[in-house]
Amino acid sequence: MIAELGAFALALALALSILQTGLSAAGRARRSPVLAGAAQGAALAAAGAVALSFAALIHAFVVSDFSVSNVAANSHTDKPMLYKVAGAWGSHEGSLLLWCLVLTVFGGALARARGLPFGLKASAVATQGALGSLFLAFAVFTSSPFTRLDPAPLQGASLNPLLQDPALAVHPPLLYAGYVGFSVCFSLAVAALIEGRAQTAFWPAWGRWVRPWALASWALLTVGITLGSFWAYYELGWGGWWFWDPVENASFMPWLAGAALLHSAVVTERRGALAGWTVFLALLAFTFSMLGAFLVRSGVLTSVHAFAVDPQRGLMLLAILGVTAGAAFALFAWRAPQLKGGGLFAPVSREGALVLNNLFLTAAAATVLLGTLYPLILEAVSGATISVGPPYFAATFVPLMTVAFLILPAGPLLAWKRGDLTGAMQRLAVAAGLSVAFALLAYALWEPRKALAAAGIGLGAWLILGALAEVAERARLFRVSGPETLRRLKALPLGAWGMSLAHLGLGVFILGAVVETGFKAETARALSIGQSLSAGPWTVTLDDVRVIEGPNYLAEQGRLTVRATDGRGRATPVKAERRFFPAGGQTTTEVGLDFRGLDDVYVVIGERAGTPDRPAWVVRLYWNPWARLIFLGPMIMALGGLLSLLDRRLRLGVGARRRTTA
Amino acid sequence: MRRLAILLAAPLLALMLTAAEPAAAPDRPLSDPAQEARAQALFEDVRCVVCQHEAIADSPAGVAGDMRRLIREQIAAGASDQAVRRDLVRRFGDYVLFTPPVRVGTWLLWFGPLLLVVLAGAVLGLRARRSTTEVAPLSPEEEDRLADILRNEKLRRDPDATSPHDGR
Numbered sequence: 001m002i003a004e005l006g007a008f009a010l011a012l013a014l015a016l017s018i019l020q021t022g023l024s025a026a027g028r029a030r031r032s033p034v035l036a037g038a039a040q041g042a043a044l045a046a047a048g049a050v051a052l053s054f055a056a057l058i059h060a061f062v063v064s065d066f067s068v069s070n071v072a073a074n075s076h077t078d079k080p081m082l083y084k085v086a087g088a089w090g091s092h093e094g095s096l097l098l099w100c101l102v103l104t105v106f107g108g109a110l111a112r113a114r115g116l117p118f119g120l121k122a123s124a125v126a127t128q129g130a131l132g133s134l135f136l137a138f139a140v141f142t143s144s145p146f147t148r149l150d151p152a153p154l155q156g157a158s159l160n161p162l163l164q165d166p167a168l169a170v171h172p173p174l175l176y177a178g179y180v181g182f183s184v185c186f187s188l189a190v191a192a193l194i195e196g197r198a199q200t201a202f203w204p205a206w207g208r209w210v211r212p213w214a215l216a217s218w219a220l221l222t223v224g225i226t227l228g229s230f231w232a233y234y235e236l237g238w239g240g241w242w243f244w245d246p247v248e249n250a251s252f253m254p255w256l257a258g259a260a261l262l263h264s265a266v267v268t269e270r271r272g273a274l275a276g277w278t279v280f281l282a283l284l285a286f287t288f289s290m291l292g293a294f295l296v297r298s299g300v301l302t303s304v305h306a307f308a309v310d311p312q313r314g315l316m317l318l319a320i321l322g323v324t325a326g327a328a329f330a331l332f333a334w335r336a337p338q339l340k341g342g343g344l345f346a347p348v349s350r351e352g353a354l355v356l357n358n359l360f361l362t363a364a365a366a367t368v369l370l371g372t373l374y375p376l377i378l379e380a381v382s383g384a385t386i387s388v389g390p391p392y393f394a395a396t397f398v399p400l401m402t403v404a405f406l407i408l409p410a411g412p413l414l415a416w417k418r419g420d421l422t423g424a425m426q427r428l429a430v431a432a433g434l435s436v437a438f439a440l441l442a443y444a445l446w447e448p449r450k451a452l453a454a455a456g457i458g459l460g461a462w463l464i465l466g467a468l469a470e471v472a473e474r475a476r477l478f479r480v481s482g483p484e485t486l487r488r489l490k491a492l493p494l495g496a497w498g499m500s501l502a503h504l505g506l507g508v509f510i511l512g513a514v515v516e517t518g519f520k521a522e523t524a525r526a527l528s529i530g531q532s533l534s535a536g537p538w539t540v541t542l543d544d545v546r547v548i549e550g551p552n553y554l555a556e557q558g559r560l561t562v563r564a565t566d567g568r569g570r571a572t573p574v575k576a577e578r579r580f581f582p583a584g585g586q587t588t589t590e591v592g593l594d595f596r597g598l599d600d601v602y603v604v605i606g607e608r609a610g611t612p613d614r615p616a617w618v619v620r621l622y623w624n625p626w627a628r629l630i631f632l633g634p635m636i637m638a639l640g641g642l643l644s645l646l647d648r649r650l651r652l653g654v655g656a657r658r659r660t661t662a
Numbered sequence: 663m664r665r666l667a668i669l670l671a672a673p674l675l676a677l678m679l680t681a682a683e684p685a686a687a688p689d690r691p692l693s694d695p696a697q698e699a700r701a702q703a704l705f706e707d708v709r710c711v712v713c714q715h716e717a718i719a720d721s722p723a724g725v726a727g728d729m730r731r732l733i734r735e736q737i738a739a740g741a742s743d744q745a746v747r748r749d750l751v752r753r754f755g756d757y758v759l760f761t762p763p764v765r766v767g768t769w770l771l772w773f774g775p776l777l778l779v780v781l782a783g784a785v786l787g788l789r790a791r792r793s794t795t796e797v798a799p800l801s802p803e804e805e806d807r808l809a810d811i812l813r814n815e816k817l818r819r820d821p822d823a824t825s826p827h828d829g830r
Binding site for chain 2: 236237238239240243245246346347352355359360362363364366367370371374375378382384385386387388389390391392395396397400522523524606
């Protein structure tokens, strides 16, 4: 009964979304606040209906209602409650419902947004409604999670045990909030193109309206991707955290486009310049999100994360992508030449630096796109099969980003319109000198000697010190008195803190990624009880292996002790497991992780080896130096995004008032 | 009851844990560390042919273990990295390497990013040049108006001048 209610609410949401589109468009055409207001009501109601539908699905999972085929295929009575709930978004149908939920909730928030001019808002609400209608129609007609099974099975097939993990339980909601949040930027961009404001005063205001949505989506996407990466790191048991897997790339492309959008929107907001380009990026970010959905769900990619879904649904998604992106970019091509941004600027200026940022971020996104789609296209065209993996991205993506990072710290120190490059370089001299010193020191001291890794350490330090130098510059550190510096720091807008923090987080990430990639060590050997194995400065001893019983699995649990090879410091016990899930017949590994400062000592216990009278287990030991920073850095970046989002200027129209009087 | 279940299941579990995958013989690292390092570097670039986008360095699959052993044997026999790669491509096709080959069909893949940056940079450079030349010199009337504005500005900046907003 509740499942039928869910299916009904989903169909109702589709009707409401169509109504929202129609009413809002009519309200815009007739300049009728009543119609537009009704459309906003429909948007809120659609969000409510999808939320109800989603609640019904979660209910079916919580009570293990196996007469619902989606529950039967993805749940099991023995599963812990967290994973029963998370099972609701563990399948194609459920995660599509989550996608629709985020889409309509953001649509509802857009309908409630204040301060937007009538026409722009009506057009944006109509566009968001159209997006909602398309995806809800896809869900209702091809992918309803509420289909019943008759007769109902007594037990479910359970969720893929790899996905039964706390990080992965919350990873999809965050990821989707980020992906789909860009839909509002998309709608605002389409609305801006429809309204086609030629007057220059329009664009700074539009930049200010679109920026909070971009910031929120980007920050959520950052956390979502990081959690996913952390999950891959400790759940797959391969010691790696980013594989340039097509599905990872699918989530990375909207992130890169979103990052470019954030920066470009700043220029549009402050200076009214780059209006067309910002609109383009706003369209691009959500287009990449939809492309990702298509790639992951159509089965065209082979990936660890892909939902195995029939090509029929893939074609439908491709059609949705084609219609929405096609229409939006056609509108862009038609209207863009008429977009008049203001704000001339010299090549050396804050705007110029942000243009460079956009150049490199977009080129990086294009590189990821190329690397992800090229094998598909090449195979379709010539039948040749190739693999594009980490070495390709190391040769293309990494140099692009390196150049961008070299320029980055100078950007915030340049003035708008016309910057003083020499002055900026002087103010960065200390940071630059220290970074070079760090790189040289790393090269001299860190065995084995690696020039590239040392240079990478210098680059990470450059970003961190550059961010600090920028804050110091704003506070006039050492040039005014201590209390005056403090006063200036307190007066800094949250947006400035957010920017510096995000850039600093990037540097932290680079340090972690470079050191981990350059200096990690790995060994593997079959160990009997009492034997040891070393990697880098660490040694583990296999103390004991026993069979244990989990809620829905059986496991061989290895108990090991980690100690420094030179005998200094404490010895820590770690547990590594190899789990067997009888419900699906799968085995997974539970990595034993010992956090040592910034380093991870990472232990995986593998299959049984050795003879029956002297059993042994294949133990793999990884030393991942500074791995902590890889996951800490992006979290700092997301925090920076959050701080910027809380900035008063974005919440109140302070900036707008100042500009209109100027 | 549960205890009994686990007792009964334990041998079954041991069997299934070993049977779940075709038991890959445990890796035997090469005795020469330099050779082993070369082998490890190659493992990162070789795709496990039955897996989903995994390098044989990471994959627990039996085939990956066989491929690792094959590569180690070749390196121990004195084959160069190039020779090992060539042999792998001969056996499995280009698909087996994560580094795509550079040939006509993949030029766009390899040089596309650089091309994009160069083209975009050229466009930006041209636009920057045009926008600086586009600023036309002021007409005489405009010059006069500018001079007017500047004079007023100077007056307002005068420290003795009163602010227009102080009510006097």
